[in-house]
Amino acid sequence: MSMNRRSLIGAAGLALTAPALQGAQAAETAKPAAKAPPPPPVTKILAQWILSSSYDTLPENVRREGVRSFLNWVGVAIGGSHHETVDVAVSALQPFSGPPQAGLFGRTERFDIMNAAFLNGVSSHIFDFDDTHLKTIIHPAGPVASAILAYAEMKPVSGKDFLDALVVGIEAECRIGNAVYPNHYDAGWHITGTCGPFGAAAAAGKLMGLTEQQMVYALGLAASQPVGLRESFGSMNKSFNPGRAASNGLFAAILASKGYTSSDGMIEAKRGWANTISTKQDWSEITDGLGTRYESALNTYKPFACGIVMHPTIDAAIQIRDEDRVKPEDIKRVDLKVHPLVLELTGKTAPKTGLEGKFSIYHAAAVAFVEGAGGEKQFSDRAVNDPRVVALRQKVVPVITPGIDAAQVDMTVTLNDGRTVHRRIEHAIGSVEKPMSDQQLEAKFADLAAGVLPEAQAKRVIQLCWSLPDLKDAGDVTRAGVQGA
Template identity: 65%
Template sequence: MSELNRRQLLKMGALVAAMAPAMSGTANAGDAPAATMTPPDSPAAKGATHKLAHYIVNARYEDLPLNVRKEGVRTLFNWVGVAVGGSGHETIQCAIKALNPFSGPRQASLLGRREHFDIMNAAFINGVSSHIFDYDDTHLKTIIHPAGPVVSALIALSQHQAITGKDFLNALVLGVETECRIGNMVWPNHYDIGWHITGTAGVFGAAAAVGKVLGLSEQQMVWALGLAASQPVGLRESFGSMNKSFNPGRAASNGLFSALLAQQNFTSSDGMIEAKRGWANTISTKQDYSQITEGLGTHYESALNTYKPFACGIVIHPAIDAAIQLRNQYHLKPDQIASIQLKVNPLVIELTGKKTPQIGLEGKFSIYHSVAVAIVDGAAGEKQYSNSKVQNAQIIAVRDKVTAIIDDNMKPEQVDMTIVTTDGRTLHIFIEHAIGSVEKPMTDAQLEVKFIDLVEDILPSAQVQKLIKLCWNIEQLSSAALIPQTASL
């Protein structure tokens, strides 16, 4: 990565940190902790793994604020939809073909399918399925996709060990809290180096969530987190390939693996997160340990989770939102477009600058393709990222008229779009916050529309309605296993 891009990412991190107090005002039960750097010998760094483990072990469902519980339910609901929706992708077919001969007892369902695998492989495959469309949830401060590692591990375990809905939701929230806080600690430098943070931080979330429902002691939870620290997975070079979804899948199975070992007193260092040669100091040039420990139980990163209305990289969403708004307002047809100019943050081009994608997975990382399908189809759901769509002549014609210009004054969540039509009109729109952001969240009704669109061709309609009801009412379930049972064929 060039020094310029590195500085741009650092600027973005500073921007996000500056925005955090405003964001936390609506999402947290208490004041957000200050974003300050903490040296390795500071009180915040000392015993960070133990402090986090102590919180996880002692946190109760009854202590969760109502808004945090609600966001946990929405996190689960969105995850089930994308996991079922991705279940027929060729990536899942490859994984099943590779692993089926070696699977152990058929303990857990694959969502959207008839096959059953042992819980380790089920956690992995469901995690892959939930991320393959790049349509899952996003913690915008770190670009972590929290549910993939956490819920995939919990769903698998729920079919092997009885877990009530309340205990499931509590563990889900704690897992998301764990991975996002650890992500905050090293963001953006860790991502800048090239790590896929969903995998590297997600493994901690999976270990914490599983460890919670297993009833680990504080010492065992420390070991679970330590074992998770030994298994960072995921590089950004994988983006645009099947390997990207491998990362949250592997984080889920690795976290589950860690907690199960710790339950049997498989030991680790007590300071694997914060030690000089531990996780944070080894794979990041930034370590702000206060992000892990301050405000535990009062400030909830899990309440800041967001859900994608578009099935692609999150930094493209403002441009898609802008294109759809102009298309609908002016009833634009593809042959009326002379040019489309975008002013975007540098990160947008770095992450999604593929000008000529050849397959659907590459299209998810092409702002050019995404704007084109938004104009042609008025949508950017999973159907707009098929192999046939990226090869469609009409879409390619519009794609070739899209120009993206880097503007350092643009924030990552903004876009400035100008469309010139063939009859000489100039149409302009500026997006401050796209739909699906913390400021403009998707409603429950919108999440249901997305859910149904993803699963209606896979599960029978009566089963879909039953699954929707089960997810929204997770807190009332005597067994969380009802959800994966209903989500499979």
């Protein structure tokens, strides 16, 4: 087909002007983007509150939960002290340790406070049996208590001051976690390792008597040390994260105490911590209600030694096993309606080790039916490879279901004779709604300490933990909890 000169020029002109016209039209219709207001001085506000807190200003329920958090943490640290992971870490670090300033729960070795903080943090998390702030899935006590108890052995602090520091440290890390969860966690960060350094730095810095500017520096240095990726789950590396968070936070506070500087806005700045590692930033979660709303009062304690999202399933399985007298060999199929996070975090279908079993909803359901429990023994290499458990986990069918919360499960067990048994768990034992009692925490502690410390020694450590506010020297807890004490 032919085209005359005028038509050709017209077509060319249209081709050349169309993008320009479209651009002009777009410019006319486009509205200027609303400029986000600058963030408040979050780092400074948090530093001011950390330093203003005292034992006397803590509400009674917050003090009580702080003591319960401490007791639970000491118990799991003692229980995990001879896991292969801790043995490896002790062997690796011992040649490089500085002066023997602090002890390790359940062991005889002594390390410099930086390495002691790391090792007790590893020990307290290796069983995945430590406390959990359910709003963020942060394990709060590990990074904080590991750091400040090591420091307390080098420089004695009263139990009241220690408890206050523990609470403000937990508060700092959980509030910062609230500000970025779930986006930060969904990106693959292990939130205990990334927020833990803030808690450890806040608590240690408070015990060191930092000035406000030094506390700002300590929080800034903590911001520079996020650690931990979710890919590590199911390996020794997972417990590295809270251990390293403890030593990183302690490191930050020590440097700040000598005037080592940082930016004053490391949490909230455009290229600071929150904007760099998360697509969500809710500054009010950090600054609102400081001193009146306590995240530490929402801490929970695990009755089962595994990922928290598996607890409802274990709870349901044990109920059906015990109350409906269902035997493993009678089960044809176990249907689970679950939240997406359950399969995302615990979707390992064929775990080979106890650490892998802690992230297998299939194993959790099966072992609960077979052994009627979910303690550390049920997440051992032995349990994971038990033929009865292996056979039953192949009958477990989890399905992501709309309307099911991460803290819930809907379980239907189909028996070989065609009958079905049903349980829906809204809140598992150990949740805020169904908390473990003091007696249950003591029983958990005693079970974890069995075989590590003599029974009388374990009871002594339990009593010291309950008496924390009355202790003249909080370091007495560690000294009472080492082997041979």
